Amino acid sequence: MILFLKILFFPILFPLSLIYRILFFLDRSLKKKNKLHSAITISVGNFSVGGTGKTPFILHLSQLLHSHFPDLPIVILTRGYGSSGTDTRKVNIDSSPTEVGDEPLLLKKNLPFAEVYVGRNRFGSYLKYRSDKGLSENKIVFALLDDGFQHHALERDLDLVLLDCTRLSKIEFLLPLGLLRESYRSVSRADFLIASKFKEEQESKLSAWLQKYKPNKYLKFRFSTEELIPIYPGHSETLTRNITGKSIYAFSGLGNPEPFYSSLKEKNPHKFNSYSYPDHHSYTKEDLSEISQKGAKDDYIICTEKDGVKISALGTISGQDPSKWFYLRLKTILENESELLRSIRTNLYNHSIKISSLIDD
Structure with missing residues (x-):
């Protein structure tokens, strides 16, 4: 039924997809980016709307960071899709899913060592987090941007984008004709492609996709x-x-x-x-x-x-x-996660050197 409607309204939806592409490009090109001070900012996003395994990946990434860098705080900044409020809210284990959103609450319940903040203004959420925790100006933290690949208002140190391997055989178009927020060619902007929901039977299709779009680096997520x-x-x-x-x-x-x-x-x-x-x-x-x-x-x-x-x-x-x-x-x-850890350690080292130089000055 949905496919039939898309074919029926193709003459209308295709021009709207072109307009969406232009507006998206202008937003990315013209929007001024803020920087989260004293943060290793890692964006986790996807190409399309719908489930790609992003929340399980953020859980995995947070646990990976905590196990290798236990002394560094972790904050997850999310818009909280489906939540009732618009202001910045700290997510607690007993928060209402209606108030903060289902995914932020799931993250908090599984990550007691991390803080989760919900709000449309993620820069403001980050400032509130640091204020709430009473962190010193030079204390480095990990800031994870949930659904951040198309979030153009913040700079990031690492961009991770998920590809749903269960949809590799589907022909995808940009919104509103299809489910893509932006073209697969935007993978060149990412430091790592995460091949999500990967299974061995998808190897040939994934290889063809990788050869066509040529990401910088990729990791398989099972x-x-x-x-x-x-x-x-x-x-x-x-x-x-x-x-x-x-x-x-x-x-x-x-x-x-x-x-x-x-x-x-x-x-x-x-x-x-x-x-x-x-x-x-x-x-x-x-x-x-x-x-x-x-x-x-x-x-x-x-x-x-x-x-x-x-x-x-x-x-x-x-x-x-x-x-x-x-x-x-x-x-x-996450296969070969040591590659991701290597990039994180490089960013952490660069931040530490920069902060040390500021203190010396």
Whole structure:
């Protein structure tokens, strides 16, 4: 249906895509960039709208930074898509997903050592973070720009952009005709391409893409699915292999839900049904009631972790069996991550030298 509408309205959407490209270029060329002082600024973004694995990558990157540089604070600056407010907000573990957004809350729950700030003005969010923490002027921190590849208002030390390997065979156009925010050729602006959701069967398509667009450097980012985590307290975790031969009802609010469903189907359940909500869907108790009814005869009701964060905040409802509600936890692997660490160490060294020279002066 969506493809039919795009073909029908192609004469209108294609010129709008050209206008979008021009406006995007002007914004990138003319906007004055601020610099986050005393920060190693790392942007993590993507080419397209919809799920590319950006949030799991930020989780992986944050844990990588913390393990190798435990003395350096980490702050994640995000706009908080889907949140209700517009001012700068610090995300706490008990924050409401409606107030701060589902992804920022998921990040905070998984990264107790990092701070997460939500706000349209990320420069202002960074200043508030430093003020809240009482950091000295020369204290270096890692500042991660969530969804930052098209954010032209800030300078960055490293630009990382994710490519969804599950969509390599699709012909993509710029918004509003397609899902691309900018052309794949903009990969030349990135320090690293992150080939996200990579699997061995995608090797030939990825190689063709790399040969065509020639990124500076690239790293493969893999997912594995091993655990199901109970959404509601008082119930036990289980391994995904235990859903083999069982009946599953899966649902999600993702931009690209098919990889999530495929990862469950790979476990060979006896029966599998699914339902997809819009990306960043705000769940209601009516939704929970409908899901409970649809999955009433199934052994497991499974969603993504991002969905689970919002659902757990609603509590249980009458007639719901909380013991069979789970979210799928992803295990992530970044191949050759030592290359990324080498670039980070170079930036850290350069910042340290610069700060030392300022102190000496």
